[in-house]
Amino acid sequence: MHSILEDRHGRKASYLRVSVTDRCNLRCTYCAGAGDFIPHPDILRYEEILDFMDMAHRMGIEKVRFTGGEPFVRKGFGDFLIEAASRFPDMELCVTTNGTLIGGEIDRLAAAGVKRLNISLDTMDPEKFTRITKRDLFGRVRDAIDHCLDAGMVVKVNAVAMRGINDDELPAFVDFARARPLDVRFIEFMPVGLENGWQDSAVWRAADILAEASKVAELTPVNLDECPQHGPARMFTIAGGLGRLGVISPYSDHFCDTCNRLRLTSNGNLRTCLFSDKVYRLRPALRHPKLGLPAVEKIIGKASRHKPLGHELLERKPKNQGVCQTRMASIGG
Ligand code: SAM
Numbered sequence: 001m002h003s004i005l006e007d008r009h010g011r012k013a014s015y016l017r018v019s020v021t022d023r024c025n026l027r028c029t030y031c032a033g034a035g036d037f038i039p040h041p042d043i044l045r046y047e048e049i050l051d052f053m054d055m056a057h058r059m060g061i062e063k064v065r066f067t068g069g070e071p072f073v074r075k076g077f078g079d080f081l082i083e084a085a086s087r088f089p090d091m092e093l094c095v096t097t098n099g100t101l102i103g104g105e106i107d108r109l110a111a112a113g114v115k116r117l118n119i120s121l122d123t124m125d126p127e128k129f130t131r132i133t134k135r136d137l138f139g140r141v142r143d144a145i146d147h148c149l150d151a152g153m154v155v156k157v158n159a160v161a162m163r164g165i166n167d168d169e170l171p172a173f174v175d176f177a178r179a180r181p182l183d184v185r186f187i188e189f190m191p192v193g194l195e196n197g198w199q200d201s202a203v204w205r206a207a208d209i210l211a212e213a214s215k216v217a218e219l220t221p222v223n224l225d226e227c228p229q230h231g232p233a234r235m236f237t238i239a240g241g242l243g244r245l246g247v248i249s250p251y252s253d254h255f256c257d258t259c260n261r262l263r264l265t266s267n268g269n270l271r272t273c274l275f276s277d278k279v280y281r282l283r284p285a286l287r288h289p290k291l292g293l294p295a296v297e298k299i300i301g302k303a304s305r306h307k308p309l310g311h312e313l314l315e316r317k318p319k320n321q322g323v324c325q326t327r328m329a330s331i332g333g
Helices: 046-058 077-087 103-111 126-133 138-150 170-178 206-216 283-287 292-305 310-315
Strands: 015-019 063-067 092-097 116-120 154-161 183-188 219-221 234-238 244-248 261-264 269-271
Touching (some): 046 077, 046 283, 077 103, 103 138, 116 138, 126 138, 138 154, 170 206, 170 244, 269 292
Parallel strands (some): 015 261, 063 092, 092 116, 154 183
Antiparallel strands (some): 261 269
C-alpha cells in the first residue's frame, strides 16, 4: 500500500517536475544568477529517476515534466525521454526547454510519442534575445518551434512577463500566435532567486497583459473545463488566428490553493513549494544500500503532508527581494 500524496489542506499532488540538470547553455538575466553547478556524482542517474518515477506513479503522480537548467544539455536526454515514454505509457510526459538544442531530436521524439513541449521564448526580437540570454540563438529557437509543429507536437511558448523588458511586444507575440497552432503564455516574473533583477515593479501583471492584448486582438476566454491540460493558465482564442494567448499569474493571483505540484531537483532534493527554500534530501536514502525507495517513499509522504500554502510566504516577502533564494535554474521552474 503506497502513501497518498495529500496535504493538510486537502490538496493532492499529481504533477511532478523533474529537473535533470542545473546546467544551461543560456545565461538569462532573470534566471541564472551566480552559483556553482552541482558536481556530477551528485546528479541523479537516469535509472534512478526512472525508478523514482515508477514509485511516484504508484503514489498518484499522473504527469511528469522534465526541466532543468536546460534538459537537452544533459548527455543522452533524448534517449532517456524515449525510454521514459515506453516505460510509462499511461503518464503524461512533457518537457520544458529553451529549444536551442532540440533541432536534431524532434523527429525521433515525436515518433516515440514525446509530443508535449513547452519552449521558452521571452522576446520576438533577435537582438533583445541575445541581450536577455547572452547567446545569439534566436533563429534556432524560432526554427525549432516550427519544426515541432510540423512534427505534430503540442507546443506552448512561454514568455516571462517583465516590465521594461518585453512589455512593448504584445503585438508581435499576438501575431506569432495568430499565425501558428500553438499557445503563447505569459508567466509573471516570479520572486525566485537572488540578484536576478526581480522587484515588484518589474512584474508585468497578468491583468495588465490581458487589458493590453485586448487592444490588439479580439480575445475569447477558453473554457478550461474543456481543456484540462492548461493547469493554472487562463487561455484565450484570438479571432482569425490559429493559436491562442494566455497568462499565468503565480504572483498577482496565486493558485496555491489548487497547487498539485512536487519538484525533484537534479541532485535528488524534493521541494514541495516553489516559494520556499525548504528541501527534503532524498538522495542519501535513495542510494543507501539498506534504505532505498521504501525510505524515500516515507520521506515524500511526510513532506507532502506538510506542503505549505505558498501565498503565505509570498505575502511575507519584502517588496524587492525573492521569497525563495535558490536559483530557478537549479529548481527547474
Ligand atoms: N531551460 C529550460 C527553459 O528555458 O525552459 C527549462 C528550465 S527554466 C528554469 C524553466 C522556466 O522557468 C523557463 O520558462 C524560464 O523562463 C522560467 N523562469 C526562470 N526564472 C523565472 C522567474 N524568475 N520568473 C518566472 N519564470 C522564470
